[in-house]
Amino acid sequence: MAEETTKLICITCPVGCELTVTHEGKKVLKVEGNQCKLGIEYAKQEISEPRRMIITTVRVKGGFHPLVPVRSAEPVPKEKIFPILKELRKVELEAPIEMHQVVLENALGTGVDVVTSRSLPAS
Amino acid sequence: MFEKQYDVAVIGSGPGGLAAAIAAKEAGAQDVVVIERDVELGGILLQCIHNGFGSVIFKEDLTGPEYAYRFIDQAREVGVEAMMDTFVLDLTPHREIYAINKRDGMVKINARAVVLAMGCRERPRGALAIPGFRPAGIYTAGTAQRLVNIEGYMPGERFVILGSGDIGMIMARRLTFEGAKVERMLEILPYISGLKRNYVQCVLDYNIPLQLQRTVIDIKGRNRVEAVVSAQVDEHWQPIPGTEETIPCDTLLLSVGLIPENELSKKAGVELNPLTGGPYVDDTMQTNVPGIFAAGNVVHVYDLVDWVTKAGLLAGRHAGEYATQRRTESDRKLRVVAGDNVHHVIPEVLDPSDLEREPLELQFRVRRPVEAPVWVKVEADGELVKRKTERYVRPSEMIMVKLSPKDYDKVAGAKKLSVRVEEKG
Ligand SMILES: Cc1cc2nc3c(=O)[nH]c(=O)nc-3n(C[C@H](O)[C@H](O)[C@H](O)COP(=O)(O)OP(=O)(O)OC[C@H]3O[C@@H](n4cnc5c(N)ncnc54)[C@H](O)[C@@H]3O)c2cc1C
Ligand code: SF4
Numbered sequence: 001m002a003e004e005t006t007k008l009i010c011i012t013c014p015v016g017c018e019l020t021v022t023h024e025g026k027k028v029l030k031v032e033g034n035q036c037k038l039g040i041e042y043a044k045q046e047i048s049e050p051r052r053m054i055i056t057t058v059r060v061k062g063g064f065h066p067l068v069p070v071r072s073a074e075p076v077p078k079e080k081i082f083p084i085l086k087e088l089r090k091v092e093l094e095a096p097i098e099m100h101q102v103v104l105e106n107a108l109g110t111g112v113d114v115v116t117s118r119s120l121p122a123s
Numbered sequence: 124m125f126e127k128q129y130d131v132a133v134i135g136s137g138p139g140g141l142a143a144a145i146a147a148k149e150a151g152a153q154d155v156v157v158i159e160r161d162v163e164l165g166g167i168l169l170q171c172i173h174n175g176f177g178s179v180i181f182k183e184d185l186t187g188p189e190y191a192y193r194f195i196d197q198a199r200e201v202g203v204e205a206m207m208d209t210f211v212l213d214l215t216p217h218r219e220i221y222a223i224n225k226r227d228g229m230v231k232i233n234a235r236a237v238v239l240a241m242g243c244r245e246r247p248r249g250a251l252a253i254p255g256f257r258p259a260g261i262y263t264a265g266t267a268q269r270l271v272n273i274e275g276y277m278p279g280e281r282f283v284i285l286g287s288g289d290i291g292m293i294m295a296r297r298l299t300f301e302g303a304k305v306e307r308m309l310e311i312l313p314y315i316s317g318l319k320r321n322y323v324q325c326v327l328d329y330n331i332p333l334q335l336q337r338t339v340i341d342i343k344g345r346n347r348v349e350a351v352v353s354a355q356v357d358e359h360w361q362p363i364p365g366t367e368e369t370i371p372c373d374t375l376l377l378s379v380g381l382i383p384e385n386e387l388s389k390k391a392g393v394e395l396n397p398l399t400g401g402p403y404v405d406d407t408m409q410t411n412v413p414g415i416f417a418a419g420n421v422v423h424v425y426d427l428v429d430w431v432t433k434a435g436l437l438a439g440r441h442a443g444e445y446a447t448q449r450r451t452e453s454d455r456k457l458r459v460v461a462g463d464n465v466h467h468v469i470p471e472v473l474d475p476s477d478l479e480r481e482p483l484e485l486q487f488r489v490r491r492p493v494e495a496p497v498w499v500k501v502e503a504d505g506e507l508v509k510r511k512t513e514r515y516v517r518p519s520e521m522i523m524v525k526l527s528p529k530d531y532d533k534v535a536g537a538k539k540l541s542v543r544v545e546e547k548g
Contacts, residue, residue: 009323013178014426014520016319035514052324055173055186056300057272064163066275069172071186078328085300099192117172118188 001025008046010039023047051075054114058088058103062122063095069117070103076110084108095122125227129154129204130446131439132220132234134211134387137166138428139419140240141194142435143442144203147238150443155203156232158222160210164198165191166242168428170269173293175320179429190428206230214391216412235446236414238438239388239402243381243420245290253339260348264290264378268297277301279374283351284308285339289317291378296325306372308333309353311360314492316519318426338362342375351375381424391415398467399423405455406473406483408438409445416442423469423488426521430486453477457534459485462502462543466490466518473540479531485524487542489516498545499524503537516544 001024008019017039022030026048031040045051054072076084084107091103097120104114130152133140136159147155157164168176171187178184181193198205209224220232245263262270262278268290270276280303284291287310295305308326313336315322326333334353340362341352355366383401385393393402393410401422402410409416418438419431444450453474461468468487477483485501494515501509501524508530513522524542526534534540 009319009327011320011323014318014320015514016323052328053174055297057172057275059275065273067273069186069188069272071172071174071189099189117186118169118192 001027003029006047008043010034010042012038012042019043021047050078052078052081054081054084054088054107056085056088059092060097060120061092061094063093063097063120064123065120068093068097068120070114071117072107073113073115076107076112080108080110084110084114088114095120124229124231126231126233129156129232129234131155131236131238131442132218132232133157133238133240133439133442134214134220135159135166135240135242135419135421136161136164136205136207137240137242137419137431138168138191138194139242139421139431139435139438140166140238141191141198141203142432143238143240143416143418143439145194145198145201146436146439147236147443147446148201148203150440151447151449152236152443155443156206156234157198157203158206158209158211158220158232160208162208164195164205164207167265170265170272171293172272173297176428179427180432187428194432211387214387214415216392216415218414236416236442237391238435238442239385239393239410239415239417239421240419240435240438241384241387241421243424244384245377246380246382247377253342258342258344258346258348260344260374261342262374262376264288264294264376267374267376268294271297271301277303279303279348279372281306281372282374282376283339283353283370283372284376284378286310286378286380287312287315287317287322287333287335288378288380289321291376292317292321292325294376294378295331296329299329299331305329305331307331307353307370309337309339310335311338311356312336318519337366339375340367343369348373348375381420383421383424385421388415388417388421393417396467396471399469403471404469405453406470406477407441407453408434408470409441409453414442414445416445423467423486426519430521457537457540459540459542461487462500462541464489464491464493464516464544465542468542475531475534475537478526478534479528482525482527485526485540485542486521487524488521489518489544492517493544493546496547498547500543500545501526502541502543503534504539506533506537508533508540512547513544 057067131147168187168191176190213221343350354362418435
């Protein structure tokens with residue numbers, strides 16, 4: 001496989017180092033521009049399988065608010081974001097809601113749960 | 124009128140106010156109340172449902188509500204009283220608070236110490252001087268955030284976002300998640316004003332078109348926004364003729380900065396610093412009015428909520444000590460001033476004898492970005508007290524430098540401390 005270079009910005013911390021990554025397909029050969037080791041980990045993950053958090057809301061019946069915020073317990077593969085959002089749109093929870101109540105277990109086979117990120121009393 | 128006496132009254136229940144109330148309790152204050160105009164505790168964090176909070180204090184990646192709940196729970200445990208759905212209308216220099224709610228009507232609270240924790244508000248459209256009609260469909264990014272994340276209402280389908288601050292970028296992603304289209308983000312500066320990580324995970328990830336050095340010069344539509352007209356600007360922020368573009372959309376979001384919320388502070392005679400929009404505070408977070416302290420974004424807009432919590436803890440502890448009369452006097456005589464490439468420094472004045480007892484943190488922001496290593500120098504009447512290296516400095520990120528009791532001798536007799544930033548040779 002041919003060697004390529006990809007430019008990335010590390011999002012692990014607020015510094016936001018601009019990385020130049022040399023790689024062969026998904027295999028990272030060299031990372032430049034990182035100010036710490038975490039930048040190398042980020043580059044490897046980003047080149048092989050970029051992951052992001054899912055943050056959204058789901059509908060609630062009989063709640064103090066009509067919605068409750070939810071999050072993925074960990075980042076999920078990027079291409080799974082919109083399919084998981086679509087699943088979450090079908091969900092309607094019933095108040096009262098506990099903090100970190102599971103909303104979607106093992107979301108679309110990613111091994112990651114989607115959970116509520118606050119408690120919500122009934123109205 | 125319903126009247127009540129408290130040791131410490133905190134106005135606002137965001138992370139700054141909650142931390143202050145908890146710390147006041149822990150410092151020995153008996154009755155501590157938090158007064159909040161909203162129907163629940165937590166402040167603006169409840170609508171900031173994204174992650175990225177708590178990296179300093181908890182070493183965890185929390186969402187806004189998760190972060191808020193840690194302190195809401197703790198405040199309940201230590202017995203902080205909460206007065207919700209209660210709007211504070213007036214505050215006097217004698218620490219009399221006049222508030223109003225549905226249950227009691229007018230309420231008067233006499234407090235031995237008060238902590239101002241009203242947070243900040245967004246710059247409204249008026250500050251922007253965009254001409255044209257006032258059609259529906261123009262919101263600040265934070266108002267849209269509240270509608271989408273708490274009230275479950277989508278304010279539009281096709282958006283243009285003016286400004287590249289963090290709230291604007293986070294809303295660009297949020298609206299995309301909800302199926303809306305963000306047609307454009309426009310930034311008048313030659314660089315993005317929010318964090319790079321938000322640029323990557325909110326803007327680049329979803330291919331949202333962002334243009335620098337452009338602004339909105341006109342809004343089309345009589346009843347509802349139908350389009351905005353953008354234009355390139357020159358170095359004086361003046362639109363360049365011939366560069367106009369009409370962008371069809373139904374909603375315009377403004378993400379053009381935050382300003383401390385200090386209408387109440389002014390009523391109490393609290394002096395404000397025109398550079399920050401917040402009160403002048405000393406090293407105990409006390410304002411010029413004895414017994415009135417301030418914490419959080421009401422003082423200056425912080426970039427990390429963790430620092431808001433820390434400022435709240437400091438203000439609350441000192442308010443608690445003031446209320447219980449363990450400390451009522453302070454010898455505020457050492458002024459702290461901004462030197463080269465420093466915009467402002469908090470605190471603005473301090474009692475040097477405090478440094479003899481415990482370390483003290485100076486917080487500041489720079490005027491210009493420097494993307495190379497710099498020296499941060501603290502000087503007392505021109506003599507070096509402390510210096511440290513920063514790998515880079517940016518106006519969007521607060522910088523801290525700590526003085527320790529070891530430095531006391533160097534500042535004890537001085538009249539003025541100054542902080543400056545110097546590029547390394
Ligand atoms: C729209 C918006 C989005 C933000 N997003 C982020 C983010 O993503 N990440 C981040 O780190 N920071 C964010 N911030 C900054 C955020 O304000 C701080 O991080 C943090 O919440 C500040 O805490 P605080 O306690 O100072 O103020 P706040 O959390 O704003 O709390 C102030 C409280 O005071 C109450 N209050 C004000 N006036 C009165 C009155 N007269 N009577 C009674 N109660 C009153 C308000 O209702 C509010 O609950 C955001 C700010 C805004 C405005
Ligand atoms: S490489 Fe290290 S310092 Fe640079 S952005 Fe990533 S985590 Fe931060």
